[in-house]
Amino acid sequence: MLIWFTILAGIAILPVFLKTWFPYFGQDFSYIMKCIVLGIRLAKYKRKPFYSILDCFLDAVKKHPNKTFIHFEGKAHSYSEVDKQSNKVARALQTHARLKEGDTVALFLGNEPCFAWTWLGLAKLGCAAALLNFNIRSKSLLHCFSCCGAKVIIASAELKGAVDEVLPVLRQQGISVYLLSEECSVEGIHALSDNISQASDEPLSPDLRSNVTFRSAALYIYTSGTTGLPKAALVTHERVWAASFIQAASGVTSEDVFYINLPLYHSAGFLIGLSGAIERGITVVLRRKFSASQFWEDCRKHNITVMQYIGETMRYLCNTPKKDNEKDHKVRIAIGNGVRLDIWSEFLNRFGDIHVRELYAATEGNIGFINYTTKIGVVGRVNFLHRYLFPYTLIKFDIEKEEPVRNAKGLCIKAAKGETGLLVGKVTKRSPFVGYAGNQQQTEKKRLRDVLQKGDLYFNTGDLLRIDSDSFVYFQDRVGDTFRWKGENVATTEVADILTMVKCIAQANVYGVHVEGHEGRIGMAAVILEEGEEFDYDGTFKTVANYLPAYARPRFIRIQSSLEMTGTFKMKKVRLVEDGFNPSTIQDRLYFLDSDKKTYVPLTEEIYSSIASREIKL
Ligand SMILES: *[C@@H]1O[C@H](CO)[C@@H](O)[C@H](O)[C@H]1NC(C)=O
Ligand SMILES: *[C@@H]1O[C@H](CO)[C@@H](O)[C@H](O)[C@H]1NC(C)=O
Ligand SMILES: *[C@@H]1O[C@H](CO)[C@@H](O)[C@H](O)[C@H]1NC(C)=O
Ligand SMILES: *[C@@H]1O[C@H](CO)[C@@H](O)[C@H](O)[C@H]1NC(C)=O
Numbered sequence: 001m002l003i004w005f006t007i008l009a010g011i012a013i014l015p016v017f018l019k020t021w022f023p024y025f026g027q028d029f030s031y032i033m034k035c036i037v038l039g040i041r042l043a044k045y046k047r048k049p050f051y052s053i054l055d056c057f058l059d060a061v062k063k064h065p066n067k068t069f070i071h072f073e074g075k076a077h078s079y080s081e082v083d084k085q086s087n088k089v090a091r092a093l094q095t096h097a098r099l100k101e102g103d104t105v106a107l108f109l110g111n112e113p114c115f116a117w118t119w120l121g122l123a124k125l126g127c128a129a130a131l132l133n134f135n136i137r138s139k140s141l142l143h144c145f146s147c148c149g150a151k152v153i154i155a156s157a158e159l160k161g162a163v164d165e166v167l168p169v170l171r172q173q174g175i176s177v178y179l180l181s182e183e184c185s186v187e188g189i190h191a192l193s194d195n196i197s198q199a200s201d202e203p204l205s206p207d208l209r210s211n212v213t214f215r216s217a218a219l220y221i222y223t224s225g226t227t228g229l230p231k232a233a234l235v236t237h238e239r240v241w242a243a244s245f246i247q248a249a250s251g252v253t254s255e256d257v258f259y260i261n262l263p264l265y266h267s268a269g270f271l272i273g274l275s276g277a278i279e280r281g282i283t284v285v286l287r288r289k290f291s292a293s294q295f296w297e298d299c300r301k302h303n304i305t306v307m308q309y310i311g312e313t314m315r316y317l318c319n320t321p322k323k324d325n326e327k328d329h330k331v332r333i334a335i336g337n338g339v340r341l342d343i344w345s346e347f348l349n350r351f352g353d354i355h356v357r358e359l360y361a362a363t364e365g366n367i368g369f370i371n372y373t374t375k376i377g378v379v380g381r382v383n384f385l386h387r388y389l390f391p392y393t394l395i396k397f398d399i400e401k402e403e404p405v406r407n408a409k410g411l412c413i414k415a416a417k418g419e420t421g422l423l424v425g426k427v428t429k430r431s432p433f434v435g436y437a438g439n440q441q442q443t444e445k446k447r448l449r450d451v452l453q454k455g456d457l458y459f460n461t462g463d464l465l466r467i468d469s470d471s472f473v474y475f476q477d478r479v480g481d482t483f484r485w486k487g488e489n490v491a492t493t494e495v496a497d498i499l500t501m502v503k504c505i506a507q508a509n510v511y512g513v514h515v516e517g518h519e520g521r522i523g524m525a526a527v528i529l530e531e532g533e534e535f536d537y538d539g540t541f542k543t544v545a546n547y548l549p550a551y552a553r554p555r556f557i558r559i560q561s562s563l564e565m566t567g568t569f570k571m572k573k574v575r576l577v578e579d580g581f582n583p584s585t586i587q588d589r590l591y592f593l594d595s596d597k598k599t600y601v602p603l604t605e606e607i608y609s610s611i612a613s614r615e616i617k618l
Contacts, residue, residue: 028381028383031249032383034248034249035249038245038248038249041245042238042241042242042245045214045241046213046214046238048213049210050212050213050214050237052123052209052212052218052237052240053123053218053237053240053241053244053275053278053279054120054123054124054209056278056279057079057083057120057278058083060079060278060281061079061080061083063281064079064281065078065079065080065083066078066079066080067079067281067283068283069081069082069116069277069283069284070082070113070116070283070284070285070286071283071284071285071286071302072112072113072285072286072287073288075113077113082113082116082117082120083120083203084201085114085117085121085201086116086117086118086119086120086121086124087121087124087199087200087201087202087203087204088121088196088197088199088200088201089117089118089120089121089122089196089199090121090122090124090125090204091199091200091202091204092192092195092196092198092199093105093121093122093125093152093178093192094125094204095195095199096178096190096192096195097152097176097178099122099125099127099152100125100126100127100208101125101126101127101208101209101210101211101212102126102127102128102211102216103125103127103128103150103151103152104127104128104129104130104148104149104150104151104217104220105122105127105128105129105130105150105152105153105154106129106130106132106144106145106148106150106152106153106154107119107129107130107131107132107153107154107265108132108134108141108153108154108155108156108159108162108163109134109154109155109156109159109180109264110134110156110158110159110288111260111261111263111264111269111286111287111288111289112156112286112288113286114156114180115264115274116274118154118180123209123218124204124208124209125204125208125209126208126209126210126211126212128216128217128218128219128220129218129219129220130144130145130148130150130219130220130222130232131219131220131221131222131264131265131266131270132144132145132153132222132265133222133230133263133265133549134156134159134263134265135488135549135550135551136230136549137162137165137546137547137549138165138166138546138547139498139547140230140494140547140548140549141162141165141166142166142169142170143230144222144230144232145166145170145175146173146438147231147232147436147437147438147439148220148232148437148438149437149438150175151174151175151176152175152176152177152178153170153175153176153177153178154178154179154180154192155177155178155179155180156179156180156181157179157180157181160179160181160184160186160189163177163179163189164186164189167186167188167189170188171188176190177189177190178190178191178192179191179192180192180193180196181193182194212237213237214236214237214238214241215236215237215238216236216237217234217235217236218235218236218237218239218240219235219240219270220232220233220234220235220437221233221235221265221266221267221270221271222265223489230491230494231436231437231439231442232436232437232438232439233434233436233437234434234435234436234437235267235271236434239271240271240275241279243267243271243272243275243276244271244272244275244276244278244279245276245279246271246272246276246335246359246370247272247276247277247279247280247306247335248276248279248280249370250333250335250355250357250370251333251355251357252276252280252282252306252333253280254280254281254282255282255305256280256282256305256306256333257282257283257284257285257302257303257304257305257306258273258276258277258280258282258283258284258285258304258305258306258308259284259285259287259298259299259302259304259306259307259308259331260273260274260277260284260285260286260287260308261286261287261289261290261291261295261308261313262290262308262310262313262487263289268308268310268336268337269308272308272335273308285298285302285304290313290316292316292317292319292320293320295317295320296323296325296326296329296351299329299330299331300328300329300330303330304329304330304331305330305331305332305333306331306332306333306334306335307331307333307334307335307354308334308335308336309334309335309336309339310336310337310338310487310519311337311338311339311340311343311487311519311520312338312486312487312519312520313336313487314339314340314343314344314347315340315343315518315519317347317351318343318346318347318350322350326350326351326352327350327351327352329351329352331351331354332353332354332355333354333355333357334354334355334356334357335357335359336356336357336358336359337358337359337360337361337379337475338475338484338487338519339356339358340519344356344358357370358370358378358379358380359379359380360379360380360463360465360473360475367390367392367423367425367431367459367461368380369381369473375472378472378473378474379465379473379474379475380472380473381471381472381473382467382471382472382473383471390425390426390428390430390431391425391426391428392423392424392425392426393414393421393423393424393426393451393452393458394414394415394419394420394421394422394423394424394465394466394467395412395413395414395415395421395422395424395451396412396413396414396415396419396421396422397415397420397421397422397464397479399479399574402479402481404422404448404451410450410454411450411451411452411453411454412424412448412450412451412452414452415466417467417468417469418466418467418468418469419466420464420465420466420476420477421464421465421466422460422461422462422463422464422479423461423463423464423465424448424451424458424459424460424461425458425459425461426451426456426457426458426459427447427457427458427459433446433447433459445460446459446460446462447459447460448460462478462479462481462482463475463476463477463478463479464476464477464478464479481493483511483512483520483521483523484512484519484520484521485512485520485521485522485523485551485552486520486551487519487520488549488551488552490512490523490551490552492510492511492512493510494548494552495508495510495523495525495548495552495553495554496508496509496510496525498543498544498547498548499525499527499540499543499544499554501543501547502536502539502540502543502544503530503533503536503539504529504530504533504534504535504536504539504540505527505528505529505530505540506527506528506529506530506531507527507528507563508525508526508527508528509525509526509527509563509572509573509576510523510524510525510554511523511524511525511526511573511576511577512524512577513556513577513580513581514577514580515611515618516612517614518618521577522555522556522618523551523552523553523554523555523556524554524555524556524557524558524576524581525554525556525557525558526557526558526559526560526563526576526588527557527558527559527560528559528560528561528562528563529559535557535559535589535591535600537591537599537600537601538599538600540557540600541593541598541599541600544593545598550595553593554593555592555593555618556581556590556591556592556593556603557590557591557592557593557600558576558581558586558588558589558590558591559588559589559590559591560588581603581608582608583603583604583605583608584605584608589602590602590603591603592607
């Protein structure tokens, strides 16, 4: 993720620019200097022999073996202990799974310390890890697994059920399945925990990974991009470093204590959080999942100084009942993205003077921003060197047609200052777009050609941003085929594919609608029924619940007699999104997914007002 080095600036700044940058010159300058220092470090690491984040971890182990690396559910695991544990995992996998350099292994694990040592163990063997989202099941799980090209999957004991479900297909494909548990009676699943505990904890020879360079695959991280099923973004070792520098660039020091409550299968938790913590050599307090009510308790108990957030985190924290001791904590930096202006101010008012480092980037993208000034609500700032080294531009975008506006010559048109436009990053050697594993078609979809000149090539972020007259960058929205709910991207086409598996549904148009008081948008679908069929409440619920994680399930369904298409045969969404789900203004029949009753029910005005008053929790 975060193309940190993209932001780094090479050359000394000419005094000429001082004036134009005023009054942010000081902040621009100190930030650029930090980036230069990090850029030099990265250049040094890339030389042969390549110095990877694993080497950095091993140096941290030498330097402070007894320092706590991960604190989890009341237990502290020191750097040395995690190192030894990862040796055992590596040895067990070497013996039993015959892993060798260059292999890819899928990890299907929750947020627990074994995530760290299993990954480190794989790194010691020179293997790449594909980080599966632990919410996915059946079809999505198989899809994600197969697109990274792994022959081995390692799952935690709690996820046995999910693995069981897809086991016949995995076995058919000759996949080795390992479960982190002492025993497992299912044929075809190997219980690995005993093997791990019996293995030696002696260090492994670096020769095992001698061919790994900064260009090698380190990880596959799944993104919902803009269309279709999740895609595996290839994260090279260079990218791992770039993202791991974000803590350093945000002012985190080796004394800090970092709080991770975001899922480790995302770039934010894994790269910025865990791998960044290794770069700083600090202690991480890991949580299975975010809890608003426990948040500040945890911070006080563990002397946490740096937190991570997504927009929802801030909102949930601001929604908790006010307490007298809210400012009584040591958190001084918050790193993340997606916080709204009003929430940002409220957060600072309630919880004290915390430096919010809001950033913008995509796992697979080639452009990123960070708010390095003291201005509230911005994701970053245009600076001359960033723009020079990593050219990007905002272009005019037609929301209705969901495509860039082009002029008579077929070229895109730059958005004016202050106008919202689609962010595109020029693909260059310095800012490449490596694409998605095993998915040439989706990779191609993210490429945009003939943008400012015939034959040029840009990465299409799919995000709408705005740059104001003072060069501050604001995130506006995401286009078309994805929306965000509960911090996860939902790909509308994936949901539509699942809905049309239901017998009564002929066509589905999926989109996200705003709900007052919530970040992001909640899933809704406009559907056409098969001729002569009635809407099947239970059948639809069963399919949706079986194939989609909770955050992706359409909570509202609207029955239509026809779906409006655009000139380019895409389904129209803008009107539907604006209509929302208010039964008193919409003539069509509406249904609501009732998660207690485990079925869809007609959406009544009563339900509608309970949602508005938050009696019904979404
Ligand atoms: C380790 O794995 C092998 C199969 O690969 C198994 O036969 C053996 O019993 C396992 N347990 C131990 C403690 O070695
Ligand atoms: C590294 O690459 C060389 C040359 O391609 C090969 O001979 C060697 O076996 C590789 N090492 C490992 C550990 O795979
Ligand atoms: C937190 O800091 C206080 C005071 O600095 C110290 O007494 C306490 O032991 C620390 N707690 C932890 C868990 O490090
Ligand atoms: C980002 O904006 C917030 C506004 O509250 C500010 O506190 C913070 O310092 C800014 N950025 C950085 C790098 O500190």
